[in-house]
Amino acid sequence: MILMAVIAVAEPVLASGTANLYIKKLAPDGTTIISEKTLNYKWLMDPGNIPVMGDGTTRYYHQGPVFIDDADEEKEQALRWNKVENTNIREKDMGALKGANLKNLCNLVGGMSPGDTIKIKASDGFNKTFAYKNVYDYSKREGPMVICWYKDGLYPDTGYTEGMRLVWFADTSSNPWGINAFGNWDWHEAADSEYWYYYRSGGESYPTTTGLSIQNICELTIYSVKQAGMSAIAPVCMFSADKASGNAPLTIKFTDLSANFPASWAWDFDNDGKIDSTAKNPSHTYNTPGIYSVKLTVSNAAGSDNGIKVDYIIVITEASNVSSQPKISGNAGKRSNWPIITPATISIVTTVVIISMGIIFFRMRRR
Structure with a gap:
């Protein structure tokens, strides 16, 4: 008798990205919620709700670290920032994307004002903070910051495992291939130094924009510096x-x-x-x-x-x-x-002390 074993092979379970996004705006005290909203990525897919960025065909790229060392520190930094943007870019393909402009998402809860910052948080707790000017006053070169819910035909619950993901929709002007690449030098020119990102290894620091691309985003928090409806007060410098x-x-x-x-x-x-x-x-x-x-x-x-x-x-x-x-x-x-x-000052004080001691000694001798 031949025994036949039938083995059932389970379908692989795809890991999921984040399907929901919680957005809130805080008062200047850092705790009071002025406005909040929770969205599902499917709501973001409808251009009747919010403009859709990307066509699902155009591919976007960031730039990884440029591992170049030089004895001249100034030259080394210039090489690592890679102004010509010709190194470690095509390897950092973010995909053919669709998403929502971060600026438009902020406007759903009242928007940002100059001086405000926004913290973008991933489901594992990783987060980064960005300035108002990079969310609202970006140039075409680095492009808008986009929260992406679509990549190469996939969605957060159908295989886009790193979605929702932050990607800059840069233009094609600053690299030799004419691709939409967000280079290290783009960010150097667009952001204040406190917002730059470095990959660190062996005591060395290498600028990179891939480290800015937060994955599995679940929360956006706007930190206000001015309460809505209140007059600003001139700062006091310290x-x-x-x-x-x-x-x-x-x-x-x-x-x-x-x-x-x-x-x-x-x-x-x-x-x-x-x-x-x-x-x-x-x-x-x-x-x-x-x-x-x-x-x-x-x-x-x-x-x-x-x-x-x-x-x-x-x-x-x-x-x-x-x-x-x-x-x-x-x-x-x-x-x-x-x-x-x-x-x-020390020399003068020392001289005065020596002279004073000499006078005292002389008077004691005369007695």
Whole structure:
């Protein structure tokens, strides 16, 4: 008797992407919900609800890290940012896509205003924050930020396993192949440095735009700096640094502490009248020993304010031994002046002490 075994082979189960998207806008306190909405990707498919981006045929690309090293740091950075956008792009094919412009999704809950930020969160908790200007004031070069629900004929519940996914719909102007590629240099030019993304390996940092492409998006949160219907209040400038002295080259991380929600920042790291950074919380490297004053100007729709911390940063060589306290000047009573202690001051004090001791010794001898 021949026994025949019938083995049932189960159909493979496809992993699913995220089918639902929760959008909320928070008040300036960071907790009060002003407006919220939950959507299914099928609702986004209907152009009667929201404009559909992409035709499902055009393919979009991001750029991966450019693994080039050079002894010259400045040249190395230029090579890694890859201004000509000719490396590790066609390998980062995001697919033939359809989706919704992030700007239009924000408008469903009241939109963003200058100074607002948005956090885009994945189902595993991974998240990244972006500025108003990149959501609303993008150029054709980097294109709109699009939350994609379609790729190569697949949807989040039919095989688009990384959907819904954030992809930039860049134009074709900046690469040698004429493809829709969002290059590293595109983002360098479009975003403030605090929003750049690096792939890190072996102590090295490599710019990349693929790391910005969040997968399995489930939540969008708008953080407002101004309550709807309320008048803005002019900011009051305040800032700090993570250190005030050290050996050259000295890298300082500055933090804006200004009140009343400024929407723009202008940093002058050596108070020479030239703007060195417009990031909110920038870093700056001082390569030359010296004593530097730092100025910050903050602005919003209601006005502006500035603060100068005089002789705030002291950059020395290893052989130097200079200590000081900062003098702070500005518009508000919150600032005060501190004396500067320099080697010359120490020398004068030492001389006075020696002379005084000599006089005392001489008088004692005469007695």
